[in-house]
Amino acid sequence: SAVTCPGFFFYYKQENIFDRSRMAPETPIKNEPVDLSKQKGCTPERSPITPVKLIDRPQPDPWTPTANLKMLISAASPDMRDREKKKELFRPIENSEQSDTPDSLQYDMVDDSTVDEFEKQRPSRKQKSLGLLCQKFLARYPSYPLSTEKTTISLDEVASILGVERRRIYDIVNVLESLHLVSRVAKNQYCWHGRHHLSQTLKTLQEAGELQYGELMNFFQHKEQDLEYKFGEQKKETIPDSQDRSLMDFSEPDCTSASANSRKDKSLRIMSQKFVMLFLVSKTKIVTLDIAAKILIEETQDTVDHSKFKTKVRRLYDIANVLTSLGLIKKVHVTEERGRKPAFKWIGPVEFPGKTTNLGTCAPYRICATGRQRFTCHTSFNSAQSCEETRRKVSSEPSSPHQERQACATETILKSARNPSVTSPLSLLSVPGDSDFCVNPLPQAVFPVVQTDVPSLSLPNGISSQPPHPSALAASKTENGKPTLLPNQPFLCFPSSSLFMLCGGLQENNLRESLLSARDVGNRNAGAQAAVPSAVCQKRSPHKCASPSAPVDDEEPAAKKQTMEQRDLPLSLVVSKKPLESPRAESTPGSGCTSAGHLEAFHLDLTSPAAPEASNKEPTKSLDSQEQEKGSQNKDPDEPSPEKAHISTESTNQPFLPQYLYVQSTAGLSSLNFLLPANQAPGAISLAANQLPSLSVPCVMVPPAALASFPLVCSPTITSPLPTVPDGSFSAATSMSFSMSSLASTAPLFIGTTAVVTPKVSPAPSVDPHQPAHSAQRLSPALPRSCGAVKLDSHVCMGHPVTLLKLQQPSSAPLTPKNIRPVHHEAFFKTPGSLGDPVVWKKNEGNQTRSASSVQRRLEISSSSPD
């Protein structure tokens, strides 16, 4: 009941528990009967033993402080005797919980009156539940503490007070932390923030969730079985869990230390955020545990292990209990063919007025805007989340086209995340929804850097690439130490592996308009990144991460983008809105949000040009902002302003005609894949099959959908080719680090393969403009085109100078086998590297399995791959 009546619950808590605890934490203790035997945490003090009875006892009176006192008093004598029994029977926690919970139940239970009975009744498991414990915990603190007051939480103290072992407190705190209700300030010390930022956090999560899980959720909801099936496959194939993980890990490192990542990947916090995302993304707002577990497992796990599934479910229950205590969800059951399935329904806020940005501002927290990112305040979290998210995306890839697309998108994102060792930024970026947040950072990162090693290229995936890029860039930089930006250059070097989607012929007009408007808005979406910022900053710090402070702003943008509606859309930048078919896409213009169906599409879109509606929708918003940013960025091509890189957004409404050529590099990974606007004359792109000719493509590069946040480079039209940059300009460094921003410049992109480019690059694919439209989900060479989903913001690009991208194909060679994608198309967006044979990946990962997320692994690989 408490759950259902949050208000009441809280009120109650505050009145009673809270006051007690806070005001006099000790008193509570006293009140609480401590179970000497059980309570580990119980400090001797508490141990005092006052019989818990008091609490337990249901007194007629509501739990008011006074009532408590009465109880205590009354209990006094009996307590003593009962003590022993109670020890076992009642724990402080229980007691407190009961007391805490307004529920009549408690009273009922207790009412009996006699202590003995109580004892007999012995607290049931429920009474010991994490949910109740959490309620007690929450009761201790005000939901909306004064900004001025900072409440610190001592884990030990709380544990002792609540009469539980610290381990349990961690469970609670981790979940609360994921929502920014608390933040860790030091060992054993957390800071209570209350719900002030909850809406923002949720918003951010929602955005991120859309990007990451939008399609999946929809998909699942519609086809669980299929999905499952797919997932299984995907996991096997694509999910290089390790890679994904790696992403996460890296990302985290950004924020925190890399070391933490491994564990954090699986962190309850991240899981919590992801879980929340699922709700926020779900149209029905109902998420079954099995689906959630599947989705989450995919992300992290390589193999679909039943035991893992069970474990995941257990964790989800833990999280759900806390969320329930927060009044955000409630338990329900979904009846399906199979029968009744446990599920939870989101009963928390659905719309979030605020902008996500603020979160970032909140000192303690930061939301990593990135979809995948972690919202968690802690840097570590943020990064981790992002990574994880990305991973998930990747992993989650559905076998089905849609799924694939999505997967691709996610993968790309993930990849991006991973790649950038730092990823976090990327990850952030990648997330479309987050895009806002991400935007700034990414761009920065993105800049044209030439990375030699960067394996990851987010680009490839287009969307994903974007986010990744930044990170990638960063990563490359860090890794190489030379993230070289290409000064001024309009070029970007892409790692061979990367895939690019180029889109041409987007609705430039629309975009432009949107952009303009966007500009007007002045959003600098930079702000958008807010959430991301922190994370980004950390990661990016080098760049510009806009100061975290920015977050606020960022959030706003994000918020804008992803207003409820939009959020539906997968942000994916990818969005290209309607690629070729725009017509279909068309529709949803404003909706931005793509319906579930869209979602799927959008992912796909990201990858595939075609991605119609979904992409459209999303793009609209985010794109606009992005575009705007781009525009700005473009202004300074040279400088990669963080924000610059944007994905152009299209007006959602307007369908685009995306025309793409998907150029696939041969080896899948190694080679680049891009989409060239169909419009262009094929000739324009002269890709020798073997080499990489520098291409001038008046196309837009569309980063992965995720990019939304990132700058996309779009060249709407195929303008005349840009001046080609000398291939040589880009060193073989394959890194594609092109900064998104630079790309963002939107100027038409010029893609030139470096001389180095290996012939592998399969131009051929590129040749087919048409194909692209379809699914390009697969990076695999075979699938070249699929990528179409790019979102273009041609407009943006249009005006701008052309960007030259050079593709390197570094000998793509080296592509690690991993990179090479197996036949599976599922991999879609994965960067070439990511694409690698799943099997291989797995193998590679094998060792890492646990610690490193697949993403991470990927990253690692990629990083090495450069080799």
Add this chain to the structure above:
DNA sequence: TACTCCCGCCAAAAC
């Protein structure tokens, strides 16, 4: 029987 999820081992991470 299936669902829940408490409990605490134990290892990674952080001191």
Add this chain to the structure above:
DNA sequence: GTTTTGGCGGGAGTA
């Protein structure tokens, strides 16, 4: 080396 964190899964309570 010690302490803090927290992943993990056995297994018991519930429905």
